[in-house]
Amino acid sequence: MTDAPVLQVDGLVKHFPINGGLLQRQVGAVKAVDGVTFSIRRGETLGLVGESGCGKSTIGKVVLKLIEPTAGRIVLAGEDVTALKPGAMWTHRRRIQTIFQDPYSSMNPRLPSGTIVGEPLENFGIARGAARDDQVAQLFRRVGLRPEAMRKYAHEFSGGQRQRLGIAKALSVNPDVIVADEPVSALDVSVQAQVLNLLIDLQEEYGLAYLFISHDLAVMRHISHRIAVMYLGRIVELTDKRTLFTQPLHPYTEALLSAATAPDPKRRRQRKKIVQGDVPSPAKPPPGCHFHTRCLYATAECRVTAPPLLEVAPGHHVACLRRPVGGDPGPLSIPG
Amino acid sequence: MSGAPGPILEVRDLHTQFSTLDGVVRAVDGVSFDVARGETLGIVGESGCGKSVTAMSILRLIPRETGRIASGSIKFEGEELTSLSEEEMKRLRGHRISMIFQEPMTSLNPVLTVGTQIAENVVRHLGVSWKQGRERAFEMLDLVRIADSRRRLDEYPHQLSGGMRQRVMIAMALSCDPQVLIADEPTTALDVTIQAQILDLMIELKEKTGTAIVLITHDLGVVAETTERVVVMYAGRKVEQAPVEALFEEPLHPYTRGLMRAIPRLDVEADAAGTRPRLQEIPGLVPILTQPIVGCAFAPRCSFATDRCRNERPPLVDAGAGHLVACWEVDRVRRAA
Numbered sequence: 001m002t003d004a005p006v007l008q009v010d011g012l013v014k015h016f017p018i019n020g021g022l023l024q025r026q027v028g029a030v031k032a033v034d035g036v037t038f039s040i041r042r043g044e045t046l047g048l049v050g051e052s053g054c055g056k057s058t059i060g061k062v063v064l065k066l067i068e069p070t071a072g073r074i075v076l077a078g079e080d081v082t083a084l085k086p087g088a089m090w091t092h093r094r095r096i097q098t099i100f101q102d103p104y105s106s107m108n109p110r111l112p113s114g115t116i117v118g119e120p121l122e123n124f125g126i127a128r129g130a131a132r133d134d135q136v137a138q139l140f141r142r143v144g145l146r147p148e149a150m151r152k153y154a155h156e157f158s159g160g161q162r163q164r165l166g167i168a169k170a171l172s173v174n175p176d177v178i179v180a181d182e183p184v185s186a187l188d189v190s191v192q193a194q195v196l197n198l199l200i201d202l203q204e205e206y207g208l209a210y211l212f213i214s215h216d217l218a219v220m221r222h223i224s225h226r227i228a229v230m231y232l233g234r235i236v237e238l239t240d241k242r243t244l245f246t247q248p249l250h251p252y253t254e255a256l257l258s259a260a261t262a263p264d265p266k267r268r269r270q271r272k273k274i275v276q277g278d279v280p281s282p283a284k285p286p287p288g289c290h291f292h293t294r295c296l297y298a299t300a301e302c303r304v305t306a307p308p309l310l311e312v313a314p315g316h317h318v319a320c321l322r323r324p325v326g327g328d329p330g331p332l333s334i335p336g
Numbered sequence: 337m338s339g340a341p342g343p344i345l346e347v348r349d350l351h352t353q354f355s356t357l358d359g360v361v362r363a364v365d366g367v368s369f370d371v372a373r374g375e376t377l378g379i380v381g382e383s384g385c386g387k388s389v390t391a392m393s394i395l396r397l398i399p400r401e402t403g404r405i406a407s408g409s410i411k412f413e414g415e416e417l418t419s420l421s422e423e424e425m426k427r428l429r430g431h432r433i434s435m436i437f438q439e440p441m442t443s444l445n446p447v448l449t450v451g452t453q454i455a456e457n458v459v460r461h462l463g464v465s466w467k468q469g470r471e472r473a474f475e476m477l478d479l480v481r482i483a484d485s486r487r488r489l490d491e492y493p494h495q496l497s498g499g500m501r502q503r504v505m506i507a508m509a510l511s512c513d514p515q516v517l518i519a520d521e522p523t524t525a526l527d528v529t530i531q532a533q534i535l536d537l538m539i540e541l542k543e544k545t546g547t548a549i550v551l552i553t554h555d556l557g558v559v560a561e562t563t564e565r566v567v568v569m570y571a572g573r574k575v576e577q578a579p580v581e582a583l584f585e586e587p588l589h590p591y592t593r594g595l596m597r598a599i600p601r602l603d604v605e606a607d608a609a610g611t612r613p614r615l616q617e618i619p620g621l622v623p624i625l626t627q628p629i630v631g632c633a634f635a636p637r638c639s640f641a642t643d644r645c646r647n648e649r650p651p652l653v654d655a656g657a658g659h660l661v662a663c664w665e666v667d668r669v670r671r672a673a
Contacts, residue, residue, distance in 0.1 A: 189556075218601060259528045279529075
């Protein structure tokens, strides 16, 4: 891991307009991403974890420039790509690739898998004809598929094998960053382990940086180096994974960890502070700290003031008014 | 809760099959188990293992055009369900046996209010008036702790969040005091914090009402935290069955062991920052169910497999204290720890 970030995101904002009324004027906005800052180094996995509607997938799409940010800056391998038009962005697509939850929907059912995986090689003018076929065969081997399978079509593969195809395709152009949005969520556990191991091996071999998006805390802890916890468009806590799981400081992180089930019957009934209620709508987030409506420790101040994300301890960023810089990391008291 | 002895549900040698263009799929291939009164039984396995088809068979919801219960017996309170008419089954479903599914939106009627849907179930099965049915609906929404329940009665499903819809499904499923509740992946579509709320609610209500629960899931964490006994299925067959503590303490079937080692865990000691131990993979793929399986279905993926495993189907044997396992090599598996 080197120190220069390969992907840097500053103050990223993405609002989706809500139109209404007779003239379909804009009447509001879903603040899907509301001021998010992070960076990823070469060879590093940054996990983005949160529940539905927290904005984690939107961040992935904005970073890939599949949708345009409302505000903020995206720096890819030292180059500001925020304002690039699709044509100019095209050359940068080699640097950043993606793996989807369901690779099947992104594969042309009428093309043999070898052609699908080799498409980026042709598109970017990297290799053609026999040279391309050679490279595709190597990619197939590298992700654990037999090169003979290049003649097969997407529907002839199992879910895990299709995810291997998706990984091979992303890998083909030798990118710096891979955005992986729930890449193992649709897979059975036995197959999930195969794909996670493959992703880790490839990262170590090629120095890939992963932006790994998932709702699954156990998967997240396994694959990430650092983890950002999101709630309603904002990062509420960001730190290395060991600290996150042993000393979470944000009440929402604590709630997430205590709500997760573990394959151990002895742990049953040990769950203590489970948050009540539902996640509020991102179209109408509560004022102040977005989490205050479900937070056991919220004070009057939390209802009006949005907490900034502060580095409260070295490398440990938390957005909570009750967790000031250099504060006591012990349990919070419930206000009377 | 009835004090009558014996299990509430007895499934014996169930075979459920589907006709497809590729041939006959043996989705459930000789499965037997009991559900005791008031217990929570988990059925766990990966996609295609037959766990949902087992549930659909009990409810007699196998689509008639393609599938059928080929043989076997399903007894509810001693009554054989496989030979009941569709009319008789309708009187049972939603009343004495009820169910909840993964996606509540597909089981709720979008054009009827929540209150009307719950009341309808009560009126139909218990023959009470609509007024009483609506009162029951109000009680049930309170029971599943939906805030402001009086007002929610008049709301439509789309006005509710996913967690709230699942609460409504539970309210409806329990509205006629069923003896058995079949829950197929009830929390899979929900967020982690909502899943925890729903699981806690199910356990609390089970203790309050004495309804037995058959919980079908792929999630070992959910099984560990909510069930008392577990059936593990693989390729349409039951490969292991045990009290939940025993299963997680010492899984005996190589498949169950493989599953437990393949999942990333949150509850084990945090590893040093930066190190990522490899997950143990289960090599290979699940068998294709259109081809007859000779021997143990897991043999092609199993490191303990011998010629006998490949040629003879292992019977379920009691390894002690109600821990059943279908494995020829269980002694070697045990020693391998």
